[in-house]
Amino acid sequence: MKLYSYVFLLGILFVLGSCGFGTADSGSKKNNQPTWKWEQTDKSLTLLNGENRILWRLNFDSEQDKPYFHPLRTPKGYNLTLERPKDHPWHRGLWFSWKDINGVNYWEEDPDKGVAEGRSIVKSVSIDKYKNFSAKITLHIAYEEKGIALIEEERVVEIGSPQNTEDYTIKFHQRFEILEDIRLYLEKPAKHGGVEWGGYAGLSFRASDSLVGHQFTTSSGWVNNDDITGYGEKERWMDMTAKVMGSEDYVGLTIFDSPDNPRFPSPYYVWFAKGEHAFFTPSILFDGPMDLNKGESLLLNYLVLVHDGKRSNEQLRQFENF
Template sequence: MKTNGKLPVYVAGFFAGFCALLMPVMPSFGAGFEWQKQDKAVGLMKDGKLVWKFNYDSKLAPKPFFHPVAVAGGAPLTWQSPPDHPWHHALWFSWKYLNKINYWEPNKEGVPDGATEWSNVKVDTRPDYSARIEMDLQYRPQKAEKPVLTEKRVVVISAPAADGSYQMDWAMAFTAGAEDVKLDRTPIAGQPGGVPWGGYAGLSVRFARELKDVRVEATADKGKFENQRYGFSATATDYNGVIDGGEAGLAILDHPSNPRHPTRWYAIADPKQPFWYINAAFLQLEPYVLPAQQTITLRYRLIVHPGRWTSEQLEQKHKQYSSEPATQLK
């Protein structure tokens, strides 16, 4: 059959009709996503539901935080300011003690003895629904004028994948002021002044009370589960459970350049309250003294995902994270 290089009319018509049938079921990139921009808050939405939201209004909380944090299209995995610990701010970073001053929780007057302040917040939201957040932070005793510690923070958030997962790459550079800074925590049981609930400080997640059938996975042995807590060293951990009828989790990966890598982890899994919590606790076993004018950098990758991850999956994700260029602070 001669066609002069062209499809016969009936073949071309069939092909065009077939393509037309396919087109309605082929989603466009980013379908259903939109940015929500408010005064001192930025969030990503999927079909009218928040995927994540970054809040940096000091009138709302004494630290900047993310809430909600969810698999795209899913239920929130985080809990902001729960009644049992109102100073838990969903996904947030907080020191416990700097030179014996408490920056973690409020005093009797309702404010922490140590003030966490921030400025120069820049949020770059992109057309592909990824984002980059930059900010400067200062840490000082409430009655002091000069900070004992300053921080440059960058959080790079990927666009959600087809399964609703995405990652947050945190990079934080802390520089001591004119004097050494002792980064400390409440001692753990078995140490002088230690308590069963000691050992936490740093990057933390307080999970939603609706989370059920909670499991903690890691790339190394988690050790004993005592007082509803784990304390262990690993390159990565995954905190997961069932929420709104589906399995979902949040993994945290420790960058190999971090001090005391592989880091310690502090995990609470108490269904009675309920109390679901994970902390990248590099101070868990002992404090860290940062010399005057010196800098320490902490990097973590958080991955919000559907399903439950195995230790093998965590190993694979950590290997990938370790091989990629580190998030730059400039």
């Protein structure tokens, strides 16, 4: 009788194990939670949710320069990013790019060549994937003009786990080693709107055209729903929340500037027109160029919050000291 009970118990444990119980880190469904899995190539790392639906993809094709996130979706599966729109084909979802280094354009690509005059070349990529479906990606990037490297960057991107949550974070840790005397520059920007262009460089976000009813909110309490080119006030963070077209759901993305960054807090630049485009960036060069000498280092840190639903200022302030 005891032997029968022991065999019966082993049978039950085997069935439970086969069904995936007790393997929360494996990515299997439990309590209606999504199934997660990785997809990795020599050009990208992707986290898939459910039946091959992309939650996020970090693209790092060495032939295209400038690594970027697209698609970038919320935990509920709503896409936030727009890749290479016709109005600005150099906009790449969520990405980092300098605008002008020593008078050379690193921002706008030549439509025939597919790359900018100044190259931001991905030299190597190292990937660590974890059981809770967070990840750490280390990229080495060389900023070159005519084959001569002016800057070498080590960029560590840490992406938080999306499990059992309505948001997740992406942290950018960037170290720029200056190989030659340089000036980081951008055009004179508009402030509080206007007709002047410029003000954009650094970590930038171009919102999906599937979003409507955009609202921009900042750490100082500024709230804006109207068309604007500019802004220029110093903020610890800026959030863009919008409604998903054809639904009643809201989604958003927040960029936090680090207190450790030079010129903290940076002015934020917004380019927004209803029904046309939504873009914003913490603009470290908004108030003027930055001169760096050979042998110096520049350190930058940012946090991005990807969220479903709306977030109050109090909720967002909890991420300030990341």
